[in-house]
Amino acid sequence: MYIFKRIILTSFIICAAIAAPARKCDQIITRKEVRDLTSEEWNIIADTVAQMQQYGWFSYFSSIHNVYFPVVHGMSQFLPFHRRFVRHFELVAQRFDSRFVLPYWNEFADYRDPAASVVLSDRFLGGNGQGSDLCVMDGIQANWTMHYPQDHCLRRQFNKGDAIKPWFSSEYIDSVIQRSETMAVFRERIENTQHGLVHVSVGGDMSAHHSINDFLFMLHHAFVDRIWTKWQADGHELTFDGPGPNQKNMTLDSRLEFYHDSVESVITLGRGIMCYEYADPESSQPDILSKRSDATQKLLGLPRDVLCKWYPKTCAETPVSSGNSTGKAAWLAQGKQNLLLPMPADVSAEAAALPGFDADAMKLMTDNARQFVAEMNAAGYLPLY
Numbered sequence: 210m211y212i213f214k215r216i217i218l219t220s221f222i223i224c225a226a227i228a229a230p231a232r233k234c235d236q237i238i239t240r241k242e243v244r245d246l247t248s249e250e251w252n253i254i255a256d257t258v259a260q261m262q263q264y265g266w267f268s269y270f271s272s273i274h275n276v277y278f279p280v281v282h283g284m285s286q287f288l289p290f291h292r293r294f295v296r297h298f299e300l301v302a303q304r305f306d307s308r309f310v311l312p313y314w315n316e317f318a319d320y321r322d323p324a325a326s327v328v329l330s331d332r333f334l335g336g337n338g339q340g341s342d343l344c345v346m347d348g349i350q351a352n353w354t355m356h357y358p359q360d361h362c363l364r365r366q367f368n369k370g371d372a373i374k375p376w377f378s379s380e381y382i383d384s385v386i387q388r389s390e391t392m393a394v395f396r397e398r399i400e401n402t403q404h405g406l407v408h409v410s411v412g413g414d415m416s417a418h419h420s421i422n423d424f425l426f427m428l429h430h431a432f433v434d435r436i437w438t439k440w441q442a443d444g445h446e447l448t449f450d451g452p453g454p455n456q457k458n459m460t461l462d463s464r465l466e467f468y469h470d471s472v473e474s475v476i477t478l479g480r481g482i483m484c485y486e487y488a489d490p491e492s493s494q495p496d497i498l499s500k501r502s503d504a505t506q507k508l509l510g511l512p513r514d515v516l517c518k519w520y521p522k523t524c525a526e527t528p529v530s531s532g533n534s535t536g537k538a539a540w541l542a543q544g545k546q547n548l549l550l551p552m553p554a555d556v557s558a559e560a561a562a563l564p565g566f567d568a569d570a571m572k573l574m575t576d577n578a579r580q581f582v583a584e585m586n587a588a589g590y591l592p593l594y
């Protein structure tokens with residue numbers, strides 16, 4: 210009886226320990242937009258990833274992503290798994306140089322013409338693949354030979370010759386944040402718009418299951434992760450639900466593939482091993498996610514039905530009388546009258562030819578984004594940039 214009691218007590222203590230929220234971090238590092246790094250900070254990153262490549266870490270991370278691909282995409286653990294995975298890469302990098310901090314790419318600043326971004330130049334990540342083998346020959350991974358799944362040069366193949374078709378605006382992603390009440394809905398939209406489009410349109414290794422070969426993966430996924438933090442800050446700090454592997458519904462207690470951590474233990478930044486935060490962009494243009502109060506002023510120029518359809522939270526927070534005001538005029542005065550929101554590219558046909566992408570979901574989600582752009586443009590909305 211005594212032993213039985215002990216077992217019950219011990220298992221209670223173990224359960225309590227598992228269920229407790231992860232401990233607060235003593236120290237928190239700040240992930241910055243890549244253009245906001247000092248040259249010293251960028252050099253630390255360049256040196257570290259070169260060493261990681263020498264020791265086989267790119268192959269290691271590519272192989273994990275490849276093996277677990279079917280159970281960490283297209284379902285709810287997409288965001289927490291990739292948060293854990295990118296953090297794992299950062300923690301390994303810090304063993305080579307404790308000053309290493311991953312940057313993110315504010316893709317919204319470049320959504321009209323991504324290939325023209327300095328991020329895809331020799332200064333940072335390098336540009337399109339060159340020659341018949343489509344090898345990346347400039348930037349941080351210039352002329353690298355990747356070893357997974359077999360030896361090949363790091364490849365890119367932009368989806369419009371040497372250009373890249375337009376991506377999504379921060380206006381659209383803010384609309385997704387405002388319209389998504391569950392993780393199931395939020396994940397499906399983000400994964401199949403911003404996330405998938407960047408993978409497909411950069412092409413080469415980035416559109417394969419071993420996309421970690423391209424260090425751009427880390428900057429892209431840090432950006433997707435930052436979008437999630439904005440949704441979390443918007444009243445969804447612990448929102449987690451939706452489908453997991455084997456048609457099972459996931460909860461905060463569900464375990465991540467490969468890592469076996471609970472979702473709850475990785476979902477909150479600043480706790481457990483998630484000892485990082487995001488700085489909003491400075492030298493690249495600020496996005497609406499970091500400047501929502503400015504953006505709200507412009508949104509108020511929209512007809513009330515358009516505002517309430519795409520931005521339900523802004524709509525609910527705004528008295529009816531302040532709708533349809535002077536937003537449009539204010540933007541015209543700033544000399545942006547020639548700009549409309551560009552139509553985000555529909556790459557579902559390109560994605561259908563690649564393994565692992567859900568082309569039907571991409572089509573559906575992109576159609577929604579294109580309808581958003583059509584209605585915003587018709588309403589005379591003038592974009593932030």
Ligand SMILES: [Cu+2]
Nearest residue numbers: 274281282291
């Ligand atoms: Cu992935």
